[in-house]
Amino acid sequence: MSRFVAALFFLAAGIGHFVMPAFYLAMMPSWLPAPGLLVVVSGVAEMAGGIGLLVRPVRPAAGIGLILLLVAVFPANVEMLLDARAAGQPEGWLWVRLPFQPLFIWWVWRVSRPVPRP
Numbered sequence: 001m002s003r004f005v006a007a008l009f010f011l012a013a014g015i016g017h018f019v020m021p022a023f024y025l026a027m028m029p030s031w032l033p034a035p036g037l038l039v040v041v042s043g044v045a046e047m048a049g050g051i052g053l054l055v056r057p058v059r060p061a062a063g064i065g066l067i068l069l070l071v072a073v074f075p076a077n078v079e080m081l082l083d084a085r086a087a088g089q090p091e092g093w094l095w096v097r098l099p100f101q102p103l104f105i106w107w108v109w110r111v112s113r114p115v116p117r118p
Contacts, residue, residue, distance in 0.1 A: 007051065010046045010053070011047055014043045015043075017039050017046070018040075024039045027080045027083075042072075049062045049065050050066075053108075053112060063109060081095055
């Protein structure tokens with residue numbers, strides 16, 4: 001069940017990159033090149049990873065890919081926090097979000113590992 005929820009989570013997040021691209025563009029660190037392309041690539045990667053979690057032969061590779069993606073997008077999460085602070089906007093939920101990144105990584109690792117057979 002947890003694997004299915006993780007797959008839906010990443011699939012929905014990936015779709016969000018195409019439904020609300022401005023939201024993802026706004027959190028893109030300014031020092032990265034081609035932010036529009038990066039939004040598209042990360043959205044496709046999230047969708048592919050989510051689907052991959054459901055396909056046994058590619059599940060471990062999908063998990064590693066999603067973990068690498070979660071590590072790669074961490075700077076965008078920090079950028080959102082810094083931008084909110086600079087603009088004088090509420091930043092409380094952003095502080096809550098940052099510690100969840102390691103939890104998401106752990107979750108993906110758990111659901112992407114092969115189930116040991118007796």
